[in-house]
Amino acid sequence: MTTQARIPSRKGARVTQRTLREWLIFVLFAAPNVALIVAFTYRPLLTNMYYSTLDWTLGSATATPVGLANYVEFFTNAESLGVLRTTAIFTVATVGGSILLGLGLALVLNRRLVGRGFARATVFAPYVLSGVGIGLVWLFIFDPTTGVLSAILRSLHLPVPEWFLQPNLSLAMVILVYIWKNLGYCAVIYLAALQAVPRDLLEAAALDGAGRAKTFTTIVWPLLSPTSFFLLMTTLLSSLQSFDLIRIMTPLGNGTTTLMYDAYLQAFGGYNRAGYSAAVSTILFVLLLALTVVQLRLIERKVHYA
The missing domain is CATH 1.10.3720.10 (MetI-like)
Incomplete structure (x- = not known):
């Protein structure tokens, strides 16, 4: 009974390790693209929305x-x-x-x-x-x-x-x-x-x-x-x-x-x-x-x- 109880746990451990490895590979490949999208798309978008609430003359140091x-x-x-x-x-x-x-x-x-x-x-x-x-x-x-x-x-x-x-x-x-x-x-x-x-x-x-x-x-x-x-x-x-x-x-x-x-x-x-x-x-x-x-x-x- 002890041997039978250990088999599912070993399979579960292998599945967990494989899932973790797949997630790490996904993050490794996706993280640079996500970082670029955030830096050059969403950050300028949010910054532009903030600028839209200002009375700001282009080139002026104050708004x-x-x-x-x-x-x-x-x-x-x-x-x-x-x-x-x-x-x-x-x-x-x-x-x-x-x-x-x-x-x-x-x-x-x-x-x-x-x-x-x-x-x-x-x-x-x-x-x-x-x-x-x-x-x-x-x-x-x-x-x-x-x-x-x-x-x-x-x-x-x-x-x-x-x-x-x-x-x-x-x-x-x-x-x-x-x-x-x-x-x-x-x-x-x-x-x-x-x-x-x-x-x-x-x-x-x-x-x-x-x-x-x-x-x-x-x-x-x-x-x-x-x-x-x-x-x-x-x-x-x-x-x-x-x-x-x-x-x-x-x-x-x-x-x-x-x-x-x-x-x-x-x-x-x-x-x-x-x-x-x-x-x-x-x-x-x-x-x-x-x-x-x-x-x-x-x-x-x-x-x-x-």
Whole structure:
């Protein structure tokens, strides 16, 4: 009986030692990453939230605690409504345009075409290029005096719009360039998903007499829902944080001041209001967090993974 009583304890000891060794290995590999995330993500986030409660002029050695006054000013300021409106228009237009046009382009590139590989590389190239470089090139294209677009419009005897002076045109200009830059990303992701659609399902639909439109709506589109959900999340977060194109093409934010760019202008655009800028950044963070939670809780329910 003594020997039988010792056997479970030895097994339990071996299990405990193995579990402890696995936990030590996990901590050994995870601790550096966790430390970096805490140091460069969560610590700056909490510091920014603290700065948002201060009346602090950038460069000043002193700051005055004001509590939630910066947030109250933002939500009671008439200009903030315009910033939120611009942010909403820019986000909806760029996300919707990139996904819809990317899907259409992916459907075209999924066919057997001459030079299909070169076309795929060409479409994806703008996404990996620098936003600053793309902005400078498109500034030349939209230039009302020496721009390529202006020359084309004049040759057709059409009026040349003042893209940089009219707020609505400035916003439309930036939206067009942003969609062009990110179109290849959505197209390539959709193209990979289209190539993963089981061929037997498409052949069965063809045998049943289903046309291309019917096959797409009943078979292909439901199978693309995980990809669409992924693109919706990534493009939405990217659009809300867009900065480089807006900064290069419209430095003064004439009609293109989103929440992200407003935070920059308040701190470094001449106002030097670091505390207010931190409050705008915190509002943007809360908005991103809320949209992510809504997508994960509500939209993901419509996704078909099988």
